[in-house]
Structure formats: structure tokens, C-alpha cells
Amino acid sequence: GIEETLCTLRLRENIHDPSRADVYNPQAGRISTLNSHNLPVLRWLQLSAEFGRLQRDAIYVPHWNRNAHSVIYVVKGRAQVQVVDDFGQAVFDDELQQGQILTVPQNFAVVKRASSSEGFEWVAFKTNDNAQISPLAGQNSVLRAIPADVLANAFQLSQEDVSELKSNLDQQEITIVRPSRSSSQRKA
């Protein structure tokens, strides 16, 4: 912009600062993004970054990076992570630990679930200065944006099931959730 010329470009931004969280759920955790909107020099680099923190058992819902690869570096704790490719097969299904790096190629779907009592913290580097994710669950998810009848026919679900699915998605306003009932309780 006008107020910044090359010589006075801001080159630094603290991504750990909780007060700059873009997504925040006191029970589940927070996510902060750093991209060319809040650090213009990144437009040059064509890169952006994300810092995330999940409380124990919280889930970063399944999503894909629409326009970037993502390189995840674990800062603290452990998480069960799955990555699924275009064949629908899990090309990574393991626990990620502190100090490890995992690459998630563009458009591969990924889910993280904090599995240690200290939660799970990571920094993800993305190969696009304006990286976008497309969630598979939650209010902004693809499923919620598709008409109910399309879902009913695509998944061979009843209208009631689809309605329940979409209304549940409606209640998940952000991409990190803490399961309200464990799957064993749901089975019961």
C-alpha cells in the first residue's frame, strides 16, 4: 500500500499471540492465520502460515487446502492425523508428535484430533499467499452448501437423515469442535 514502500515493509508478525486468533472456541482451541492480507510482504513470497492449538480430544474437522500445499510442523503435544487422497484412501493415518513434519498436498483431505492431555499445537506453512481451506463439516462446509435432495440422492440417505445432518452442520459454526458425545455414547 501507499504507507509501505519496499524499504519500510513490515517483515515480522507474531503468530502465537492468542489475541490475534481468527477462529476461537474456548473448549476446543484456536487458529490464527498469517497471509498477505495481514502481512503484505507475503504476496511477494506467495506463502502464508497458520498457527493452531487444539485442546485435548478436540477435532479440526476434515477439510482440504483448496489452493496450496500445507507443511505441518508440530510445536507441542500429539494428535491422531489422517490424510486422504483422491483415491479415497488414507495415505497417512498415524499419530503426529512434537518436532515432526507432515506434508499435506493440495486438495488432499486432512483431519486432526488432539490425543494428548497437553493438547496439540502446530504451525502450518502454505504455498499460497492467500491459502483457503474448504471444510467438509461445519457451517461453511461443502455438504451444507449442497441442496438436501442432492445429498439424499448422492448418499442414498432419507430426507430425515439429511435434514439431521445439515442441521447438525448448522450448529458447528467453526472448524474446530469438541465432540459433544463420544462415538461410543452415540452408539449406545
Next chain:
Amino acid sequence: QQFNRCQLDRLDALEPNNRIKAEAGVIESWDPNDRQFQCVGVAVVRRIIEPNGLLLPQYDSAPQLIYIQSGYGILGAVLPGCPNAYQESQQHQQGQQPDQNQKIRNFRLGDIIALPAGVAYWLYNDGDSEVVALSLLDTNNQANQLDKNPRHFYLAGNPEDEFQLQGRSPRGQRRQQQQGQGRRERGQQQQGQGNNLFSGFRTEDLADAFNVDEETIRNLQGFQEDRKNIVKVKGRLQVVRPPRSREERERLERQEREQEREDEREQQRESRRGGREEREREERQQEREEEREQERERRESRRGGRGRDN
């Protein structure tokens, strides 16, 4: 190999070399490993969707242009972050939340549809003739940061890989090998195999993430599916969308009438092959009809000047 990919001493006209028969349509693709496609960096697939057929929701690794060669229908494209601005009317289905979805677009013969990489989309044929949609994926495009293989990421069903890429074992086999091994490790007992994004995740994780029971999730994962990439909709697809404009409706009806007339003429020609006079008479008749049509449009445009839709 990369550097002399365009070292082509000869060009050929290419035909599709792979064909998938689905429940409500056919998918034909050209071999993306052919040197000419490798040089240009594109992949091409043609989907023929029968009336009331639904191309399952999916997204692709590369931007694409879709040319609608025949028919008409509706397109749903989910652009991340856009609002679900289409909502059922309140009085619909008392007691249930009115359904909401993102914008739905009509498409028809002659349209070109542009879809960015990674944007989920689905197509539905709501006409009564086949929709033929030719897709060209620009795998060399910088928006595709994966390799040059065209990749479809399916969000539903148990689709087959449209490109059956050489060197990539068909979806089912490799998947079965790894899956059998993987699943044993994860101790999951599931029948069959799915090929969509959901099928790769643990069922209970998805149940937790979606807050629904595992039965519903298993439907999402499509383990029992065998309808392939284009499925038949039960009844008609009920979606919220604006009506087509009057002009578009009339044009579609006129196209269908012309198509029927063409078919009849073809049949007559077939039955009386060699009737030259017949042909001339038909051509004269066709010219007369076209003149009448133009006259009517002229009259309409004159009258329209005063009160036509804008």
C-alpha cells in the same frame, strides 16, 4: 523426458480410449498420457448425463472449462466462504428447518462453464434429452500444485477413476491391497470399499466431527455403492433455484421442437432415400418457417421496445 515432451513429429486426431458406464450416464475420457496431451498439459473427459441424472459432487486438482454440447440442466458449485444464499421458503415443510444451499446456476447448450481448481461441483440434467458436457482440465495451470495427473476428488458414492491413468493401478485393486492391510491395522470391519474422500477416514472420527450416528457416516463413505459416477435421482430433484427467464424457456422449447422436426425429417429421408424433390420441398418449408420466425421476432422486438423484460 520433460524437456522434449513437445518433440512431436506427427499429430493425430484422438478418440476417447476409456469408457465408464454409470447408472444414469456414460463417461468417456481421452488418455492424458498421450504425448499430445502431455505436451499441451491438459486432460479431457466427456460426460453424457441421461435425463434426471446427477453427476456426483466432486472437485478437481486443476481449473477446468466445461462446454455444454447438448441439453440443459443445473450446476451447483460450492465456492469456499460464499453464503448459502438460496433458501427454501419458510412455509415449506412445517416443523423442519428450511433447506439452504449456495447459488445454483442453469446451463444449456452452448454454455462454457469455468470452474476453479478445488471447488466442489455437481451437475444435474433436468431436461428430457441427454446432456453432453465436455470438460478440459488445465493440468499445467499454476493453480494446480500437484503433479500433472488430472485428479478427481469425489465427495460421494463409489466412483471409478475417469482417467484410469496408466501406471496408476485402477482405484479398486491398489486400494484393496492397501486397504486390506490398513484396515486390519485399524481393526475396522467394513464391507466393500468406497472411493470417496469420506471412505478414507475412520468412521467414528467422522461421526464425532459430524455429530451423527455411524450408520449415516457409512452412507457417506459409500462402501455399499455400485452406481458409479452418475446416479439416477429418485423422482425429480427438488432444489431451490430461480426459474429460467422467459426467453431462455422459449429458446429451449424451440430447440426441442426443431430437434423433433429434424428427427422426423431424418426418418422421412431414410424411408424415401433419393427423393430429391422431397428434400427441396422440405428446405423450402424450412426457409418459410425461418422467415415466419424472424417476422415474429421482429414484431416482438418492436412491441418489446415498449414493455419487454430487462
